[in-house]
Amino acid sequence: MADPFSLKGRVALVTGASRGLGRDMARTLAGHGARVLCAGRTVKGLDATVRAIRRAGGAAEPVPLDITDEAAMRETVAGLIRRHRRIDVLINNAGILYRQPAVDTLTETFRATVETDLIAQFALAREVGRHMLTRKRxxxxxxxxxxxxxxxxxxxxxxxxxxxxxxxxxxxxxxFGPDVTVNAIAPGYIRTEINVALQKNEDFSDMLERRTAARRWGHPRDLRGALLLLASDAGAYITGHTLVVDGGLTTALN
Ligand SMILES: NC(=O)c1ccc[n+]([C@@H]2O[C@H](COP(=O)([O-])OP(=O)(O)OC[C@H]3O[C@@H](n4cnc5c(N)ncnc54)[C@H](OP(=O)(O)O)[C@@H]3O)[C@@H](O)[C@H]2O)c1
Incomplete structure (x- = not known):
């Protein structure tokens, strides 16, 4: 039986691949056969991801891109499609976060977060989705x-x-159905740069480990199964779903 999780011959675009979860996802997809286009702003980080993938025998290339620059994003996506003739998988991973009480938060700060974490995801999904719909895949x-x-x-x-x-x-x-599926992964707390402040906060860590059935912080590798399921043929009949991967954090009020 053919491996339903195989990504052999597929081209995957991963945003936020310069570090953290995006780097691990890029390596995971490449490890299962995809050619991975690694997007983000920090070229040094992208190069490190690409080097790690190539060292392991995979195929990858850096794609310097600020996803909030819509004109640059459109041009980049069009260029990638011209060069590779397809994008089979889009992982909308890049994201930012600020911590501040709502009453102290400037509208500009709020807007910048929504710009990166929602509007840019929409614009990317629209541009890549249009191409996927044409290809029916x-x-x-x-x-x-x-x-x-x-x-x-x-x-x-x-x-x-x-x-x-x-x-x-x-x-x-x-x-986008029936040929293009769109799903989300909702990770719990996974140790990366985005939550260093929380990792250093003992009260938060104690609360998290007490409340989480898995009794620990997550590791980027904890997302690999969900990612492969939703990015491959194995997930063909799953769409519109948000798969929570949190060690049980949101399951019970412990
Ligand atoms: N870690 C967790 O516990 C956790 C939990 C739930 C959800 N998430 C989500 O998972 C995603 C990855 O988070 P992470 O933990 O890996 O955080 P991270 O280590 O801070 O990485 C964030 C990534 O997003 C990229 N990025 C940010 N703004 C960008 C922009 N304007 N254009 C292009 N790339 C941009 C960054 O690259 P550059 O700075 O190089 O551009 C970086 O690669 C985020 O969407 C986050 O909300 C994380």
Whole structure:
């Protein structure tokens, strides 16, 4: 039987591939046969991801891109499609977060978060999705968060954008079917640069480990199974879904 999780011959565009979860996702997709286009702003980080993939025998290239620069994004996507003749998989992973009480948050700060975490995801999904619809083939995976299905104080822009991303996932799934699936992954707390402040906060860590059935922080590798399922043929009949991968954090009120 052919491996339903194989990505051999597929071209995958991963945003935020310069570090953290995006780097691990890029390596995971490449490890399963995809040629991975690694997008982000920090060229040094992108190069490191690409080197790691090539060292392991995979295929990858850096794609310097600020996803909030819509003109640059459109030009980049068009160029990638011209060069590779296709994008089979889009992983909308790039994201930012600020921590501040809502009453102290400037509209500009809120807007910048929504710009990066929701509007840029929409614009990318639209540009890549149009191409996927023409080819009658595609997988879009939006990286949301447990803060896309529940809230926590101090991150109003992030919570609003991630809830929006869950909604966007559903509406695009409805429009892009039957050949293009659109799903989201909602990770719990995974140790990366985005949450260094929380990692250093003992009270938060104790609360997290007590409340999480898995009794630990997540590791980027914990997302690999969900990613491969939603990016490959294995997920052909799954669309509009938000797959929570949080060690049980949102399952019970412990
Ligand atoms: N870690 C967690 O616990 C967790 C939990 C739930 C959801 N998530 C989500 O997972 C995604 C990745 O987070 P992470 O933990 O890996 O965070 P991270 O280590 O801070 O990485 C964020 C990535 O996004 C990229 N990025 C940010 N703004 C960008 C822009 N304007 N254009 C292009 N790339 C941009 C960054 O690259 P450059 O700076 O090089 O551009 C970086 O590669 C985010 O969407 C985050 O919300 C993370």
């Amino acid at each position: 595609g997988r879009i995976v939006n990286i949301a968060s447990v803060l896309g299905v529940m809230a926590r104080g101090g991150v109003a822009g992030y919570v609003s954008a991630k809830h929006g991303l869950v909604g966007l996932t559903r509406v695009l799934a409805a429009e």
